[in-house]
Amino acid sequence: MSQINFDGMSDTELLSYVRTHPQDTEAFHKYMDRLNERPGVLCTTDEEFEAELRKRINQQSQN
Numbered sequence: 001m002s003q004i005n006f007d008g009m010s011d012t013e014l015l016s017y018v019r020t021h022p023q024d025t026e027a028f029h030k031y032m033d034r035l036n037e038r039p040g041v042l043c044t045t046d047e048e049f050e051a052e053l054r055k056r057i058n059q060q061s062q063n
């Protein structure tokens with residue numbers, strides 16, 4: 001079995017992999033590490049992330 005290169009995956013690819021391979025704890029931990037490394041991101045779901053992204057985009061367009 002070949003080793004999967006999680007570092008070579010985009011966030012979207014890794015999230016998709018985690019969703020389709022819920023038993024892969026290494027992938028889950030890698031994804032959670034990425035989320036924890038993001039400064040100022042307080043989102044725990046895709047919906048929260050999208051809402052925060054829309055808010056920030058609106059703030060930038062008003063400046």
